[in-house]
Amino acid sequence: MLSVEATAIPDVKLISPKKFGDHRGFFSETYNRASFKDAGIDLEFVQDNHSLSATVGTLRGLHFQSAPFAQDKLVRVAKGRILDVAVDIRASSPTFGRHVAVELSAENWKQLLVPVGFAHGFITLEPDTEVLYKVTALYGPQNDHGIAFDDPALSIDWRIPHDRLVLSDKDRKHPRLADLPRYFG
Numbered sequence: 001m002l003s004v005e006a007t008a009i010p011d012v013k014l015i016s017p018k019k020f021g022d023h024r025g026f027f028s029e030t031y032n033r034a035s036f037k038d039a040g041i042d043l044e045f046v047q048d049n050h051s052l053s054a055t056v057g058t059l060r061g062l063h064f065q066s067a068p069f070a071q072d073k074l075v076r077v078a079k080g081r082i083l084d085v086a087v088d089i090r091a092s093s094p095t096f097g098r099h100v101a102v103e104l105s106a107e108n109w110k111q112l113l114v115p116v117g118f119a120h121g122f123i124t125l126e127p128d129t130e131v132l133y134k135v136t137a138l139y140g141p142q143n144d145h146g147i148a149f150d151d152p153a154l155s156i157d158w159r160i161p162h163d164r165l166v167l168s169d170k171d172r173k174h175p176r177l178a179d180l181p182r183y184f185g
């Protein structure tokens with residue numbers, strides 16, 4: 001019912017759930033605990049999030065929560081299109097500081113699994129884009145952290161000139177990765 005592919009950082013997985021189209025529209029199991037488990041993804045999600053970004057070039061990130069609120073995230077797009085980015089911030093990882101960037105859209109129906117130990121962010125590539133994601137820990141505002149989206153050490157190509165981005169005030173002020181404590185071993 002679903003296919004799972006590893007990305008350049010193997011713990012970050014790209015998931016393609018099956019979509020059944022007919023004359024009415026479509027039906028899709030966007031999450032099924034048993035089939036995800038059969039495909040090697042055995043997680044307990046406890047919160048569902050949904051955001052709407054009105055303008056192309058809205059960038060949210062890079063965000064992560066530390067223990068005991070560290071989160072795996074299963075991200076998908078119901079309307080529009082994003083470039084979704086997961087940055088490896090596990091101190092002992094051979095890919096520390098490297099990232100995966102994948103397009104997720106209502107059209108391609110792909111999902112990205114962003115595990116604990118990664119910072120996550122996305123930029124919208126179409127107006128009125130709606131992003132939905134499941135997380136394995138509740139919101140913990142005291143444990144919510146950010147990394148500068150434009151940290152030169154990360155060299156993420158966000159595709160849209162930085163002076164045209166729409167950002168929250170919070171997301172303009174995050175430190176660089178090198179200036180953060182190592183939250184993940």
Ligand SMILES: Cc1cn([C@H]2C[C@H](O)[C@@H](COP(=O)(O)OP(=O)(O)O[C@H]3O[C@@H](C)C(=O)[C@@H](O)[C@H]3O)O2)c(=O)[nH]c1=O
Nearest residue numbers: 049051060061063064073120121122138139140168170
């Ligand atoms: C993340 C979060 C926010 N909020 C509230 C806090 C604030 O008033 C409002 C908006 O929060 P933010 O500005 O942090 O929303 P946003 O910038 O969309 O944050 C999200 O970005 C993406 C990239 C992620 O990976 C998510 O985990 C989350 O960090 O929603 C919750 O109530 N629960 C939550 O789980």
